[in-house]
Amino acid sequence: MTRADSGASQTSEPVIDVSGLNVDISVPAGILHAVSDVSFSVGPAETLSLVGESGCGKTITSLAMMRLLPRSAKLTARHIRFDGMDITNYTEKDMTRLRGNRMGMIFQDPMTSLNPVYRIGDQLEEVYMRHRNASRKEARERASFLLEKVGIINPAQRLTQFPHQLSGGLRQRMMIAMMLMCEPKLLIADEPTTALDVTVQVQILQLLRSLQKEFSMAIVLITHNLGVVARMADKVAIMYAGKVVEQGSVQDVFDRPTHPYTRGLLECIPRHGLTAGHDKLGSIPGIVPSLVGKVTGCSFRNRCLHAEEVCAMRDVALRPVKDNHDYRCLFSPEELAGAREGVAAQ
Amino acid sequence: MNMAAQMKDAEAPVLEVRDLTRVFSIGKSWLKEGKPLRAVDGVSLTVKRGEVLAIVGESGCGKTTLSRLMLGLQQPSGGDIRVLGEPLVGVDRKAFARRVQPVFQDPYSSLNPRKTIGQIVGDPLIIHNVGAPSERLARVETVMEQVGLPRRLVNSYPSQMSGGQRQRVAIARALVMKPEVLICDEPTSALDVSVQAQILNLLQDLREELNLTYIFISHDLSVVEYMADYVAVMYLGRFVEVGPAKQVLNTPKHPYTQALLDSILTPDAHLGLPQLDLRAGFPDPLNPPPGCRFHPRCVKAMDVCSKSTPKMVRIDDTDVECHLYPAKD
Numbered sequence A: 001m002t003r004a005d006s007g008a009s010q011t012s013e014p015v016i017d018v019s020g021l022n023v024d025i026s027v028p029a030g031i032l033h034a035v036s037d038v039s040f041s042v043g044p045a046e047t048l049s050l051v052g053e054s055g056c057g058k059t060i061t062s063l064a065m066m067r068l069l070p071r072s073a074k075l076t077a078r079h080i081r082f083d084g085m086d087i088t089n090y091t092e093k094d095m096t097r098l099r100g101n102r103m104g105m106i107f108q109d110p111m112t113s114l115n116p117v118y119r120i121g122d123q124l125e126e127v128y129m130r131h132r133n134a135s136r137k138e139a140r141e142r143a144s145f146l147l148e149k150v151g152i153i154n155p156a157q158r159l160t161q162f163p164h165q166l167s168g169g170l171r172q173r174m175m176i177a178m179m180l181m182c183e184p185k186l187l188i189a190d191e192p193t194t195a196l197d198v199t200v201q202v203q204i205l206q207l208l209r210s211l212q213k214e215f216s217m218a219i220v221l222i223t224h225n226l227g228v229v230a231r232m233a234d235k236v237a238i239m240y241a242g243k244v245v246e247q248g249s250v251q252d253v254f255d256r257p258t259h260p261y262t263r264g265l266l267e268c269i270p271r272h273g274l275t276a277g278h279d280k281l282g283s284i285p286g287i288v289p290s291l292v293g294k295v296t297g298c299s300f301r302n303r304c305l306h307a308e309e310v311c312a313m314r315d316v317a318l319r320p321v322k323d324n325h326d327y328r329c330l331f332s333p334e335e336l337a338g339a340r341e342g343v344a345a346q
Numbered sequence B: 001m002n003m004a005a006q007m008k009d010a011e012a013p014v015l016e017v018r019d020l021t022r023v024f025s026i027g028k029s030w031l032k033e034g035k036p037l038r039a040v041d042g043v044s045l046t047v048k049r050g051e052v053l054a055i056v057g058e059s060g061c062g063k064t065t066l067s068r069l070m071l072g073l074q075q076p077s078g079g080d081i082r083v084l085g086e087p088l089v090g091v092d093r094k095a096f097a098r099r100v101q102p103v104f105q106d107p108y109s110s111l112n113p114r115k116t117i118g119q120i121v122g123d124p125l126i127i128h129n130v131g132a133p134s135e136r137l138a139r140v141e142t143v144m145e146q147v148g149l150p151r152r153l154v155n156s157y158p159s160q161m162s163g164g165q166r167q168r169v170a171i172a173r174a175l176v177m178k179p180e181v182l183i184c185d186e187p188t189s190a191l192d193v194s195v196q197a198q199i200l201n202l203l204q205d206l207r208e209e210l211n212l213t214y215i216f217i218s219h220d221l222s223v224v225e226y227m228a229d230y231v232a233v234m235y236l237g238r239f240v241e242v243g244p245a246k247q248v249l250n251t252p253k254h255p256y257t258q259a260l261l262d263s264i265l266t267p268d269a270h271l272g273l274p275q276l277d278l279r280a281g282f283p284d285p286l287n288p289p290p291g292c293r294f295h296p297r298c299v300k301a302m303d304v305c306s307k308s309t310p311k312m313v314r315i316d317d318t319d320v321e322c323h324l325y326p327a328k329d
């Protein structure tokens, strides 16, 4: 149960390397800055988690990597390198060759990628035959093999069923199996366990971990569950209003949360030993600001305990807490920690 | 024990359920008999005023069916429900609604998008014909204030509100009838953690202020530990372990309770994923396993477990249904 199992190698080339990603979406009210200046990289067998409140840009970030953004969206980036190649300007045809083959995505809603009118088996086999020039028989063998891996008993029978005949949990497993048909180098998983029971959640995460080791797969794991992040990810990027407000190794970020938003999030979780009758949960007052139009200053300021006038005036860049642990706030970690104790003492 | 506590004990339980059962008939047509699905199968519970009973268990185990029975939205196939000692089975649904009110999971779909917040919150008063129109407005404003909704929102629509505000609307609507019991079915699982914290804090404040009683359904055991006084663990239609939250969560007795607790992922970045003592294989509710229904997945299963149904026994203050704890005759 300790972290000895996180087998990511630190030295190898990143599988995905995103730098300075922006996504602007045209909406009736103007331009919505869904993702602003997001940078990260994920190496082989490494897991990065994107976390944050609803609407902070997690799904748009992953759709940008897959180049599946809505038509109304405009992507710009310094670069998006996949396996050493800059794919920022890839054509749709180039991307089609990558998607489902070397880049896989588990969507927030499994029905997005499972076609309701085809049998599960045909859908799994189709992916493999198309990308690998394999025969139907080879594809079927691989599909059964993977269904067994994702814990589906009696795979031969399941392959003949339609998506709507399966429970949510089974559908989620089918999706995972489908994404693994071609052993992708990068797997993007958008809330893969949110709809599942807690015991099944643990089993699916274990499965992802073991397949990750076997195939040396890079995983981008999107979730709002901080427990899942802590136990599963190697690195984490905390997003707020389209920007990364803190990023680093999970140990660094969870042991020494520095941005007021990260701290706020961690204090919202009910912890062992707390009871409603005695202890109030921390909470972050207010709501996420609109992303439409130009924002000056820190987007978190209207909810921040530390906010001062300057927060509204100066744009805030990411700065280091220490090596490989960054945060986006005008105040120093010491100032933030000190002020916090002041608040607690009152 | 002080006087107040003694008096509280002497009071009839706010909610009392005995041997409640609900059987659905699956695949029934004029040609053939349906196959029985025992969604709730002999459940008993007692809740005193001001207490919180949490119900946990996996998808499909019968939590929502049980709550719909207690809300009078469905008729039981057998058993008995009492509120403050009065039987409610067979009684008109409106009598239920005054005393037991729901708060549902999804604040997005459970509110009518074409009605204003004031109308949504006040609707139960009109349906049940409570008070004159002016009194109704005053009552709506009072409950809106209680749940922390600014009065100016009375004429806005759900689409103009955040998820947390909508869940506050749902709670206000539940409170407008001054019920005894709120049945909260996954009230925060569609919300962000920051909003969840606000709603949990609100539920706790309301409980203290109004002396409310909660049935709290959740799959998040950290939330359950935080909120509950008592915990019931449900598996395939039955309670397999029920007791004070501290006992059930700190010294679990049933192997299924143990597996649920092992699945809690605390936000500790130095721990990896837990190992679960749980065999694979989802049960089919139409063909429940014989004997103990959990035995195919139980790592501690013995011969007897597939042969006979275990009896409920009491250990300390916890009731548990498992052959590891044999009944003394």
Ligand SMILES: Nc1ncnc2c1ncn2[C@@H]1O[C@H](COP(=O)(O)OP(=O)(O)OP(=O)(O)O)[C@@H](O)[C@H]1O
Pocket: A025, A026, A027, A032, A034, A052, A053, A054, A055, A056, A057, A058, A059, A060, A061, A070, A072, A108, A224, A291
């Ligand atoms: N197709 C679209 N058209 C216009 N705006 C969009 C579209 N898709 C997303 N957005 C906006 O972009 C922002 C980021 O959305 P995104 O879906 O990435 O959030 P998220 O972090 O995945 O949230 P959730 O946790 O709810 O899934 C939001 O403000 C959202 O309203």
Ligand SMILES: Nc1ncnc2c1ncn2[C@@H]1O[C@H](COP(=O)(O)OP(=O)(O)OP(=O)(O)O)[C@@H](O)[C@H]1O
Pocket: B024, B025, B037, B039, B057, B058, B059, B060, B061, B062, B063, B064, B065, B066, B285
């Ligand atoms: N109206 C109905 N007709 C037939 N079967 C039903 C009906 N309602 C529920 N069931 C079945 O009864 C069982 C219990 O369902 P219920 O919705 O109560 O479970 P639950 O514990 O609330 O699950 P979840 O955690 O997914 O909400 C399931 O097997 C379900 O398929």
Ligand code: SF4
Pocket: A259, A260, A261, A298, A299, A300, A301, A302, A304, A305, A306, A307, A308, A311, A316, A328, A329, A330, A331
């Ligand atoms: S920059 Fe200011 S408003 Fe933003 S998080 Fe830091 S203190 Fe708060």
Ligand SMILES: [Mg+2]
Pocket: A058, A059, A060, A108, A190
């Ligand atoms: Mg999303």
Ligand SMILES: [Mg+2]
Pocket: B063, B064, B065, B185
């Ligand atoms: Mg339910």
